[in-house]
Amino acid sequence: MRTIGLDDIDDLALGAMLLGTGGGGDAHIAKLMVKQAIEDHGPIRIMSPSELPQDGLVVTAAIIGAPTVILEKIPSGKEFINAVKATAQYLGKEPVAIMPIEVGGMNTLIPLAVANELGLPVIDADSMRRAFPQIEMTVFTLHGIPAAPMAVADEKGNLCIFEAITNQVAEDLARGAVIRLGMANAISCYPMTVAQVHKYGIQGSMSYCTDLGRHLAAVQRGEQGAYDKFLTFAEARKLFTGKVIDLDRRTTSGFARGTVILEDLKDPSKLARIEIQNEYLVAYVNDVPLVSAPDLISLLDHETARPILTEALRYGQRLDLIGMPCAPEWDQPGMLDIVGPRAFGYDMDYTPFRGAKA
Amino acid sequence: MTRLRLGIDVGGTNTDAVIVDDAGSVIAAAKTPTTPEPLDGIRAVMAQVIAGLDKASITQVMLGTTHPANAIIQRKGLDKVGILRLSAPASYSVRPGAAWPADLHAMVIGPTAIVHGGFEYDGREISPLDPAEIRAFAAECRGKVSAIAVSCAFSPASFDHELRAEAILREELGDSVAISLSHQVASLGLLEREDATALNAALLSVSRAVVDGLRGAMAEHGLPAVAYLTQNDGTLMTVEQAVKFPILTIGSGPTNSMRGACALAGISDALVMDVGGTSTDVGILIDGFPRESAAAIEVGGVRTNFRMPDLISIGLGGGTIVRGAGDAVAVGPDSVGYRVSTDALIMGGSTVTLSDVSTKAGRLAGMGDASLAAGMDQAMVDAAMRWVDEQIQTLCDRMKASHADVPLIAVGGGSHLVPAHVDGVSAVIKPPHFAVANAYGAAIAEASGDVDRVYRYDSSSREACLEDAKQLAIENAVRAGADPALVRITAVAEIPMSYVPGGGCRVQVKAAGPLAS
Numbered sequence: 001m002r003t004i005g006l007d008d009i010d011d012l013a014l015g016a017m018l019l020g021t022g023g024g025g026d027a028h029i030a031k032l033m034v035k036q037a038i039e040d041h042g043p044i045r046i047m048s049p050s051e052l053p054q055d056g057l058v059v060t061a062a063i064i065g066a067p068t069v070i071l072e073k074i075p076s077g078k079e080f081i082n083a084v085k086a087t088a089q090y091l092g093k094e095p096v097a098i099m100p101i102e103v104g105g106m107n108t109l110i111p112l113a114v115a116n117e118l119g120l121p122v123i124d125a126d127s128m129r130r131a132f133p134q135i136e137m138t139v140f141t142l143h144g145i146p147a148a149p150m151a152v153a154d155e156k157g158n159l160c161i162f163e164a165i166t167n168q169v170a171e172d173l174a175r176g177a178v179i180r181l182g183m184a185n186a187i188s189c190y191p192m193t194v195a196q197v198h199k200y201g202i203q204g205s206m207s208y209c210t211d212l213g214r215h216l217a218a219v220q221r222g223e224q225g226a227y228d229k230f231l232t233f234a235e236a237r238k239l240f241t242g243k244v245i246d247l248d249r250r251t252t253s254g255f256a257r258g259t260v261i262l263e264d265l266k267d268p269s270k271l272a273r274i275e276i277q278n279e280y281l282v283a284y285v286n287d288v289p290l291v292s293a294p295d296l297i298s299l300l301d302h303e304t305a306r307p308i309l310t311e312a313l314r315y316g317q318r319l320d321l322i323g324m325p326c327a328p329e330w331d332q333p334g335m336l337d338i339v340g341p342r343a344f345g346y347d348m349d350y351t352p353f354r355g356a357k358a
Numbered sequence: 359m360t361r362l363r364l365g366i367d368v369g370g371t372n373t374d375a376v377i378v379d380d381a382g383s384v385i386a387a388a389k390t391p392t393t394p395e396p397l398d399g400i401r402a403v404m405a406q407v408i409a410g411l412d413k414a415s416i417t418q419v420m421l422g423t424t425h426p427a428n429a430i431i432q433r434k435g436l437d438k439v440g441i442l443r444l445s446a447p448a449s450y451s452v453r454p455g456a457a458w459p460a461d462l463h464a465m466v467i468g469p470t471a472i473v474h475g476g477f478e479y480d481g482r483e484i485s486p487l488d489p490a491e492i493r494a495f496a497a498e499c500r501g502k503v504s505a506i507a508v509s510c511a512f513s514p515a516s517f518d519h520e521l522r523a524e525a526i527l528r529e530e531l532g533d534s535v536a537i538s539l540s541h542q543v544a545s546l547g548l549l550e551r552e553d554a555t556a557l558n559a560a561l562l563s564v565s566r567a568v569v570d571g572l573r574g575a576m577a578e579h580g581l582p583a584v585a586y587l588t589q590n591d592g593t594l595m596t597v598e599q600a601v602k603f604p605i606l607t608i609g610s611g612p613t614n615s616m617r618g619a620c621a622l623a624g625i626s627d628a629l630v631m632d633v634g635g636t637s638t639d640v641g642i643l644i645d646g647f648p649r650e651s652a653a654a655i656e657v658g659g660v661r662t663n664f665r666m667p668d669l670i671s672i673g674l675g676g677g678t679i680v681r682g683a684g685d686a687v688a689v690g691p692d693s694v695g696y697r698v699s700t701d702a703l704i705m706g707g708s709t710v711t712l713s714d715v716s717t718k719a720g721r722l723a724g725m726g727d728a729s730l731a732a733g734m735d736q737a738m739v740d741a742a743m744r745w746v747d748e749q750i751q752t753l754c755d756r757m758k759a760s761h762a763d764v765p766l767i768a769v770g771g772g773s774h775l776v777p778a779h780v781d782g783v784s785a786v787i788k789p790p791h792f793a794v795a796n797a798y799g800a801a802i803a804e805a806s807g808d809v810d811r812v813y814r815y816d817s818s819s820r821e822a823c824l825e826d827a828k829q830l831a832i833e834n835a836v837r838a839g840a841d842p843a844l845v846r847i848t849a850v851a852e853i854p855m856s857y858v859p860g861g862g863c864r865v866q867v868k869a870a871g872p873l874a875s
Binding site: 301 | 445446447448449450451452453456457476478479482484485511512546547548549642649653654661668670755756757758759760812852862864
């Protein structure tokens with residue numbers, strides 16, 4: 001078990017922003033939520049599956065909606081509690097732990113606040129170890145674990161429980177519900193046993209995210225050798241350093257798509273191109289694809305090493321392009337069908353990204 | 359009769375003033391040290407610069423000042439503020455003031471409440487306003503605060519609840535408290551907007567003192583002019599507005615400096631490099647306005663969503679210390695700062711500074727005694743100047759928006775260090791009167807109007823929405839004093855909202871124009 005107190009939240013939030021790969025919402029609000037939860041209820045327990053009863057129920061808690069709406073409609077906190085309790089009541093079983101569905105972006109932190117209020121630990125695992133835009137894009141889907149029964153709740157007390165025949169249908173149902181519920185809502189899905197989390201989940205995600213954030217914070221403080229240590233820890237590589245010279249953004253079928261082009265700071269003939277669909281999904285340098293989903297692409301501010309969200313991209317920004325391999329648990333049959341480049345509409349083959357090995 | 363404008367800038371070190379005519383020519387300029395009580399400096403510099411002029415010809419006075427910023431940074435003179443948020447049952451998970459540093463929180467924030475009200479993204483109410491809750495909050499604030507900040511979910515798009523809450527607070531508390539409404543202060547992002555509104559409310563006494571002081575100084579000198587303060591974006595607010603919205607003036611210094619430098623050089627698109635004694639700031643002006651930073655701006659440790667100029671700073675200035683000999687030279691990052699006037703070799707001191715190196719290299723003339731630098735090692739001077747040139751080259755490359763050549767305007771006491779040629783720069787310009795660029799930037803500031811709201815492109819076309827936003831921005835600019843015939847759109851940004859169906863899009867538009875005569 002490890003505990004997360006006020007001193008750890010900044011590192012965890014920074015790691016979460018990096019794993020958000022440009023999406024997943026602004027971790028700042030979620031960070032403030034967790035700080036308030038810790039002030040009100042004390043430090044948060046993070047437990048590995050081996051420390052919990054194997055047949056115990058684990059439920060997820062996450063925010064679902066539009067990041068730009070969440071900036072205005074801050075959660076109540078109650079909607080997450082209601083969604084979790086409704087799932088438990090539907091299944092007739094009390095949960096023993098709360099799990100993050102995605103360790104990447106806001107949803108890394110929100111389960112901490114929820115678990116704390118419920119007096120439960122957070123299980124040190126997840127289903128993505130990065131941010132993805134849709135509910136079915138999980139390692140659990142690869143193992144046939146259903147997202148349903150699934151609860152979607154708002155801050156006013158409105159709530160729906162869904163059964164769904166596939167995880168794709170679950171995504172469609174949840175997305176339809178939040179449009180009517182104000183686009184900043186709670187979702188609880190993928191209820192499962194501790195044993196299932198142990199067997200099928202991505203292990204140690206919360207610990208990994210905190211350690212990753214700690215390494216990046218050292219880079220931001222300008223510590224000697226910190227950048228290399230950070231890259232080594234993340235098995236990552238810096239692929240390009242350049243300035244934003246073109247930015248094309250559009251929203252199609254509800255998802256923010258776009259392209260950002262970087263020009264090398266020293267040599268204007270060298271260009272990097274990153275394709276965006278909520279997250280950074282494919283990165284090319286001089287038209288050669290170097291990283292694609294499910295591997296991670298992050299853009300860091302060249303001067304401050306701050307991860308830049310897609311919404312915060314601006315013409316003229318100076319950025320480092322970082323590639324990182326995805327969690328090894330993704331390497332399963334069917335992965336490319338749900339999170340490979342073609343699943344996002346990019347007609348290209350996936351080549352696993354290999355970074356610096358520790 | 360010639361109409362004249364008086365621009366004044368109160369900076370950390372100096373208070374500058376300049377008189378500018380209709381054609382933008384500098385008629386008079388003066389510089390005095392900033393005084394502990396800044397209004398003394400304003401009075402003094404005003405006396406110098408208007409001496410011998412027909413006072414009736416001065417029709418407008420523009421002030422840019424660091425007063426409000428310093429009040430926050432030094433935690434001095436701030437008012438106690440109550441914060442009322444209209445959004446329940448949403449937003450309970452983050453209380454008002456959650457992101458404030460403890461000392462500032464303790465000093466400024468009084469009672470807070472999250473009450474029913476606020477709007478959804480599509481304009482529906484989250485919940486109806488409950489007047490009884492607002493009256494209860496007013497009772498809690500009575501006698502304890504001098505101002506109340508009111509925030510509300512989605513108030514930039516729908517501000518009816520904020521206006522109704524203000525009316526109820528007025529019924530309960532009369533004029534005993536000032537009230538700041540978030541939709542009038544900042545844009546989307548509830549927490550940042552609320553924090554900016556609370557800081558604004560905390561600064562109301564400070565802004566009242568500044569405006570009273572400015573008016574007092576003007577009355578003392580018999581100036582009947584209309585008075586303005588400059589805002590963060592380089593445009594103007596009347597003093598009547600500035601009294602209510604001091605937070606909008608806190609970042610005006612760098613903006614005035616950049617706009618002033620460019621206008622003095624007679625161009626609207628350029629890199630601007632301000633080389634001081636200790637550091638060098640570089641920014642870029644596009645169409646007469648600074649490019650804004652995308653990063654969240656912290657004011658006194660509080661994260662806000664204001665737009666501020668995108669600046670890069672490095673430790674390079676006239677007082678930067680040079681160590682070593684021959685090719686093995688280390689430059690800075692430390693500086694003798696203002697002591698350059700006594701410690702540099704050319705001033706009879708014993709510290710080797712970049713001013714000495716620049717003198718020996720033939721870039722700086724007229725400061726101190728050049729013969730005192732004559733004995734410096736030429737290899738060391740060459741190495742130090744190479745370092746300076748590389749730094750300036752890198753700064754220009756980092757700040758430029760494209761690889762097309764742009765002019766570079768160099769201002770500040772250390773601008774002699776800037777070489778005559780920089781790769782990727784079409785010309786290096788050192789404009790006249792650059793020492794008072796800040797005050798000049800204030801004097802030439804325009805009136806502006808902003809719009810930042812969410813449109814849904816399915817209910818009317820994108821073109822119609824953009825046209826609506828532009829029209830509103832223009833109306834706001836004209837209301838702020840811009841000449842209706844000369845007002846223009848200076849920036850349009852569209853940020854699509856992911857997952858929101860029906861083409862939800864955040865539209866930000868800014869319009870600006872010269873003051874109507």
